[in-house]
Amino acid sequence: MRAVSFDVPKGAGRPTLKLVNVPKPTPAKGEVLVRVTHAGLNHGDFETWTGKQNKTLLKRLKTNPVLTGIEMAGIAESDGKTIKKGDQVYGYTNIFKGPWFHGEFIALKETNMAKLPKGMTSAGAAALVGGAVTSIAALERIAKTKPGDKLLLTGATGSVGVTALQLARHFGAQVTAVCHSSQLDFARSQGASAVLAYDTKEQLPKENQFDTIFDAAPSLNFAKALPLLKTSGTYITTMPHLDVAGFLRALVSKRKWGFLLQGDTDQKRLSRLSELMESGAFTPVVDSSYELQDAARAFARQEERGKRGKIIL
Template sequence: MPKTIRALIQSPEPGKMAVAQAPAPIPGRGQVLVEVKVSAVNEMDVQVRAGLWAKNVKAFLKRGPVVTGFEFAGIARSDGGRIKAGDRVIGYVNVLSGPRTHAGQVCVDETDIEVIPQSWSLDDAAALVVMGLTAVEILERLAPVSPGKRVLIIGAAGGVGVYTLQLAKHQGAHVTVVCSERNAAWMKSMGANAVRAYETEPNFKTGDLFDVVVDVPCKESFAASAPFLARGGMYVGTNPLADLGGFVRAAFSSRRAGYLMMLTTTPAKLRRLIELAALGALRPAIDSRFPLSQADQAFDRFETRGKQGRVLLKIED
């Protein structure tokens, strides 16, 4: 096994990332060593690059120089209880405290990974992990829908949005999406029944009555959504801190508020993701791929409005 690995680190230049050699990690008890092949970019990653999450970054640096990345697809290089060396796996570590994954190898708790089918490409697998899991949490735990129910997805062209669209359609819902004009045709190809371009149309219109509103960028609120929710309908935001008053208002309403911030996973949740992908309910949506040496371009792309799905980092250039 190599003694060093390629790793993405914070550059001495503020607001930049750099590639360096780092000591190869050694798995501890209950952990599996994984050779990371592909890892996606998320909001926390670009915020860390910008200097945020200082307390968490300080804790990450106690493990090593890598401070970004928390999902991946790769190959197990050590045995665990369930996982065997050579297995192709996906993983999602604890967002706030787990090891970072923008590196050639990572040691992860075996409970954070699952074996994927041999037929899957590692790019496709990496594109599904966190945002696919988030869609499953929304539509199988928070706000399940049945055939004929009406769903609105705000910010539908990003990873969470496109997977929520796919899963809602799999459940038989009528789905309206809000996205950029340039993504309208793509959203229809993904199954959207109706598309609203945010440049020219409001999120809500007179006469709307949705059973579920999924607000990915948290541009609205429970109060703003409630007049357009059916009785018993739910507003779902992806950041509970963005609308704390919604919890209180929903307690006195026939409409509901649900908020989701996924920080961890389980083997059962990963298996459910794999099962839904095998059924065709979730299909990988990849906007772009960048080599690790172009991480700054990848982070910039993630922040660009109008992207279509996930931004991936290929660990091997």
Template sequence: MNAMRALAVDTVNHRSRVIEVPRPVPGPGRILVQIAVSAVNEMDVQVRAGGWASQVKGFRRAGPVLTGFEFVGTARTDGARIRAGQRVIGYCHVLNGPRVHAEFACVDERDMVAIPDTLGDEAAAALVVMGLTAIEVLERIRPLTPGQRCLVIGAAGGVGAYAVQLAASRGARVTAICSAVNADWVGMQGATEVRPYETEPRYRKGDRFDLILDAPAKSSFAEASPYLSRDGTFVSSNPTHDLGAFVRAAFGRKRAGWLMMLRTDPAKLARLVALYEAGVLKPVIDSVFDVSNADAAFERFETRAKQGRVLLRL
């Protein structure tokens, strides 16, 4: 009864396997969560490929689980807000929190919130980080008003699809960049125009966008700037690819931002759930894999034609 299944990743051979390890014991401020479903993220794929060496070293001190930081599950111990038996959604600190590709994890209570029964496990897991990231962009970094124009690069991925949904709900005119095979699906998320990247340029003469969201970090502020409106904003998922953008943006009206969220809080998670209940954010699920088939999940994540999130059922 004190053992659990967990995913162990071989960062040398880039493979994974399920092992049996002792169940963790929560310390002060932490709650034991029985994980139902998690998701695969870019960081997980990079860790499996041998990346994030300094973070992996820290994860190894805590145990063999090196991947997974967002989850839906059931609390098995009490906290100050959360009670045992409640279903919870959340994610751990990206750089130094526990990893959750395991049957159980001890998670800081500040990183989770209880969810209603109307939000199913897979739907909740599909929403967590990518939905929160889209909210961060569209509600904090650059809120849009009806009629404004938004370009979403990587619109068939998790962040991209939720950004399309959220921007469209605000009355913005959304142009989406994605694979031709996903064009119809992205249009169903609310895009006004879809440009398949195989056959059409990312930017066109005369484009003026109030927001350009580059989810896969394929563009740059310098490249995007001529196609921004006078006070437009360019947001990338990876600022390290374009550090000069922040310097250039400091000397003009056009702005550069980035969308990595290292940690969440109950208020942000509650906002995510509220937008789901209002029908604004609709979970996008590409595929669901059992943890015993995790390598297939990692490989699916790297497929450019996927639609939405790749999930792991624990």
């Protein structure tokens, strides 16, 4: 099968993307073979492309040439317990162990996939799953968002930000969205009550205003968020490993630092996602789509400003 791989330098420098032919995976017990029709790009893939994960990638290459892609949709090519051959499915992988999805086929644990909900397309599911499972964890499980809550959302038109914006609207929250100036009207259309452009140096709102700050960009940290949070407010970042100092500071603060690391998924979480998809909470937003042979263009698109939603292979 064809798959995306990289030549990774041993030191600093950007890996070189290449298309390779590798054996089609054979599903083990508990796994289902899926023909991948759509797979998203995410921040981890961006770090691979820009050379920020070379040491980790060199270790991965010893066992698997496919290094990128944590969200996908496709068609089952074998039977599982509940998934049957021919079913349209979507899935999310373990972001540390894989397997990764930027190839034509994948053998994935059945617990990491679900049948495509009614009314949802494969492209739409691939565009949603990564951002949506992250947003559900942040806004439902950590922040416990309720009607009337005030939320500050950075990176509001990126793949995670869009799903967070839509979910917050579904929960009845009032969202101040931070995004590129070219995307202000789009953010409003997705449910933002107020919008701020990060590239025109607009000032953040007054102090002590927000119940939750979801730093999806991420562009803040706990220290910068403190003055903007209500006394019992919560700061959540998509990159908690970059704000260890914030975690320590939160230990002696009334304001909370919500630990968010969506490293894997399970049937319970996917069931909740499918339920929200069917309820209309999410509307897929695809920034752009590329054929597998044009993967380099897709990865390059991640570096451009003003993106809107998910980039899809």
